[in-house]
Amino acid sequence: MAYSDKVLDHYENPRNVGSLDKNDPNVGTGMVGAPACGDVMKLMIKVNDAGIIEDAKFKTYGCGSAIASSSLVTEWLKGRTIEEAYAIKNSEIAEELALPPVKIHCSVLAEDAIKAAVADIKAKQANKEAA
Amino acid sequence: MTVHTPIYLDYSATTPVDKRVAAKMIPFLTEDFGNPASRSHSFGWIAEKAVEEAREEVAKLVNADPREIVWTSGATESNNLAIKGAAHFYSGTKGKHVITVSTEHKAVIDPVRELEREGFEATFLQPEPNGLIDLEKFKAAIRPDTVLASVMFVNNEIGVIQDIEAIGNICRENNIIFHVDAAQATGKVLIDLEKLPVDLMSFSAHKTYGPKGIGALYVRRKPRIRIEAQMHGGGHERGMRSGTLATHQIVGMGEAFRIAREEMATENERIHMLRDRLLKGLQEIDEVYVNGDLAHRVPHNLNISFNFVEGESLIMAVKDIAVSSGSACTSASLEPSYVLRALGRSDELAHSSIRFSIGRFTTEEDVDYTINLMKSKIGKLRELSPLWEMHLDGVDLSKVEWAAH
Numbered sequence: 001m002a003y004s005d006k007v008l009d010h011y012e013n014p015r016n017v018g019s020l021d022k023n024d025p026n027v028g029t030g031m032v033g034a035p036a037c038g039d040v041m042k043l044m045i046k047v048n049d050a051g052i053i054e055d056a057k058f059k060t061y062g063c064g065s066a067i068a069s070s071s072l073v074t075e076w077l078k079g080r081t082i083e084e085a086y087a088i089k090n091s092e093i094a095e096e097l098a099l100p101p102v103k104i105h106c107s108v109l110a111e112d113a114i115k116a117a118v119a120d121i122k123a124k125q126a127n128k129e130a131a
Numbered sequence: 132m133t134v135h136t137p138i139y140l141d142y143s144a145t146t147p148v149d150k151r152v153a154a155k156m157i158p159f160l161t162e163d164f165g166n167p168a169s170r171s172h173s174f175g176w177i178a179e180k181a182v183e184e185a186r187e188e189v190a191k192l193v194n195a196d197p198r199e200i201v202w203t204s205g206a207t208e209s210n211n212l213a214i215k216g217a218a219h220f221y222s223g224t225k226g227k228h229v230i231t232v233s234t235e236h237k238a239v240i241d242p243v244r245e246l247e248r249e250g251f252e253a254t255f256l257q258p259e260p261n262g263l264i265d266l267e268k269f270k271a272a273i274r275p276d277t278v279l280a281s282v283m284f285v286n287n288e289i290g291v292i293q294d295i296e297a298i299g300n301i302c303r304e305n306n307i308i309f310h311v312d313a314a315q316a317t318g319k320v321l322i323d324l325e326k327l328p329v330d331l332m333s334f335s336a337h338k339t340y341g342p343k344g345i346g347a348l349y350v351r352r353k354p355r356i357r358i359e360a361q362m363h364g365g366g367h368e369r370g371m372r373s374g375t376l377a378t379h380q381i382v383g384m385g386e387a388f389r390i391a392r393e394e395m396a397t398e399n400e401r402i403h404m405l406r407d408r409l410l411k412g413l414q415e416i417d418e419v420y421v422n423g424d425l426a427h428r429v430p431h432n433l434n435i436s437f438n439f440v441e442g443e444s445l446i447m448a449v450k451d452i453a454v455s456s457g458s459a460c461t462s463a464s465l466e467p468s469y470v471l472r473a474l475g476r477s478d479e480l481a482h483s484s485i486r487f488s489i490g491r492f493t494t495e496e497d498v499d500y501t502i503n504l505m506k507s508k509i510g511k512l513r514e515l516s517p518l519w520e521m522h523l524d525g526v527d528l529s530k531v532e533w534a535a536h
Contacts, residue, residue, distance in 0.1 A: 003447075011447060017515055034533030035518060036478040038441055038467075042517035059517040063443035067515060116534075 003064055004098035010068035015075050018057040020044040025128055028121025032112040039066040039106065043113040045077055045085070047121050053077045053085060058113075065103040069093050069110035077114070086118045134500045136451040142338075142431060142490030143287055143315060144455060148383065149340040149491070155386045156342065159379035167376045168367065178378045185385025189334065189347050192388040193313075193322040196352060201368045202381055205346035206314035207238040208361075209333030210281075212348055212372065213310045214242040216358030217331060218251060218279050221308055226276020227251040230269070230307075232283070233473045234258050239281050239312055260475050261424035262291035270301055279308045284316035284332075288455075288470040288486055289423030290432025292320055299328030308356065314338055314346075318391030319399065319429040324349060330356045336380070340491060341387030345380035348372075402489050403430035405498050409487060412502030416509055418522070422471055422484055433487045436471075436480040437505075439519040440512045445483060448508035452501050455486040479518075479528075 003011070019042075020027045026047055033040040039062030046055040056074040060067045072093060077085050093099075093107035139147075148156075159181060167182045169175025183197065190197040203209045218229060231243050233255045243253045254272045258264055264282065280302050285292050295311055302309035310331040316322060318339040324332065332349040336342055350356050350371065364373030410433055413419055418438035437445060446456045467481035476484075487501070513519040518528060 011444070014515060019520065031517065032534050035528060036533070038443070038478075038482050040517055040533070042520075059515055059520060061439065061516045061518045062441050064447045066441075067444060112534075 006072075006097050007064055007068040007099070010071040010097070011064040014058075014067055014071040016055075016057050016071065017059065019059065020046050020055060020057050025124050026121075028117040028119075028124065030113040030116025030118070030120060032116055033062070033066075033109050035061065038062060039109060041066065041070045041109055041113040043070060043073070043110075043117045045082075045117045045121065047082055051081050051083070053080050053082065062109075063103070063106065065097065065099055065106040066109060068097050069099075069106045070113065072096060073110045073114060082118050082121060085114050088114055134494075134496050136500075138452045138493075138497045138500060140487045140489060140493065140497070140501065141453045141455055142493075143290070143486065143488035145337050145343065146340045146490055147492065148337075148342050149387060149390060151390060152341055152383050152386045156379045156383040159382050163378070165378070167378055168365070178376075181378055181382050182376055185381045188385035188389040188392075192317060192392045193324050193332070193334075193349065194326075195324040195349055199324075199349050199352050201348045201350055201371045202376055203346045203348055203372055204344055205337070206236075206312060206333045206335035207346075208372075209335075209346050209348040210236070210238045210310075210312055211242045212358060212361050213331040213333060213350075214239065214279065214281055215246065215361055216371075217308045217310065217356065218246050219359040220357045221278045222251070225278040225306070226274070228274050228277045229253045230256065230272050230277060230280040232256045232258060232264060232281075234262065234286055234288075234470045235281065235283050236287055236312060236314070239283065243281070257473060261427075262286060262289050262422075262470075262474055263424055263427060264293055264298065266294070266297055266301065269298060273301070273305050273307065277305065277307050279310065281310040281312065283312040283314075284322070285313070285319060285429050286423065286470065287315050288468060289434045289474075290315070290429045290488075291423045292316075292427045292429060294427075295329060296327055302330075303328045315429070317388065318395045319431055324351075331358070336384035336387055339387050339391050342380050342383040345377060345384045347384070398491060399430055402493070405489050405493055405495065406430045406433055408495065409433055409489070409498045409501065412498070413505055415502075416506055420476075420480060422474060422476065422480075431489050433489070434471075434484055435487070436476065436484040437509050438480060438483065439516045439522055440483045440509055441516075442467075442482040442484065444512055445485065445508070448512055449485070449504060451504055452487075455488075456484065 031042045042059045044057045056077040058070040060070040090107040090111040163177045165174025165178040167178040186197040312333045314335040330351045334347045336345045420436045422434040442456045471481035
């Protein structure tokens, strides 16, 4: 399997590896995939009161393309609003990393992780407002 | 001594041609190029003599009669010839049921599948979690119409050695033709076909420091085993396999098998020492699992799963060593190794397995380099792995409901 330079760069030097405090009301967590499928992504975003993503961290169990996809989106997410984050399409990720067709599912997973993290933070915010 | 990367640790995939073998082959490409079937001049006689000497060497390694050795293009062809050839020949008298094992090489499984398409029935035995066959289960699979059984000597992925003698005896008692794929066994385990109750045995040259593209099928003479040819033509190899003999390849296989016979005892001792050194080093890493039985196993093979690390990223991480991954992510499909799945390994562990196979030119320095590389890369990938984090937090991953995609 030949990887693009961008995939290799993210794989060799992954950005924003780690975790945020999942109990922080301003932190949303998205965990997608399954070990049996060969990839699991955990994406955590910290959103300020203005709805802007201040920080993003990831951990990924998966192939080089999955690691690169999640590493890339943590870079993209910082500074965006959660609405903008929600609008990120897997095709943009796949294009940026020049993923081959067999690896498109990695970008789909990264998009799913963003959507799951955003859904989590929205649920937390809704709870906060209800309280 | 310096280590040259990438370090080749994939001897079960193929081996380099031993320089002594290559040297012996070359004259048969340029000067002694005759067709061994040419009876009317010395070019043919020289080639024929070389072919017959090589046949003797192949026979000697496995203690067979040279007349029991049929040249083929490799173990895949030998397996096809044996399985389809014997099943077709004997199905009329015995029946149309075949027994094999789910962990066989595709070159056995696929010919059996082909027989199924032709109307045969097949039983694919599941091995025990250590990769070995339970003889009672083998006996239980036998039917009155069982015509053929095919069981590999040494598994290509996990290196386990089946009890060929015991299985062969069961076949004899039940009048079943017994084929053994020994592609991974030559030069690694002693094979004595005078004693072993085996009717057909497949060999490959390139797993034993010979060239690719040449193999052989052992076809027992006493009692005489008959097979239907799969390749029709000039009636070479007593009609069992037509096609002009590839003299240089055959000479290479003969020389490779001669060297194996003479050197396997000392070589295997050295390889055993290296394998144990590798195993000890890798077992210093947490959450590693050896796949397949360690005792009934060739010393050349170490198949290990690194838990909480994904297979393809693992292969990317260890590009300084040439190894095979149990995760077929590296090929077109996204399937974990069917061999490891048959042992009952979870998909995760199957995906994160690496087959290290050691050979003639592996050094202690290669092994030490590999151990250090694995320690550092596994550590790095686990830092990245949400599964490792959950494991450290005491989460039971089997209880998690995953959002499968």
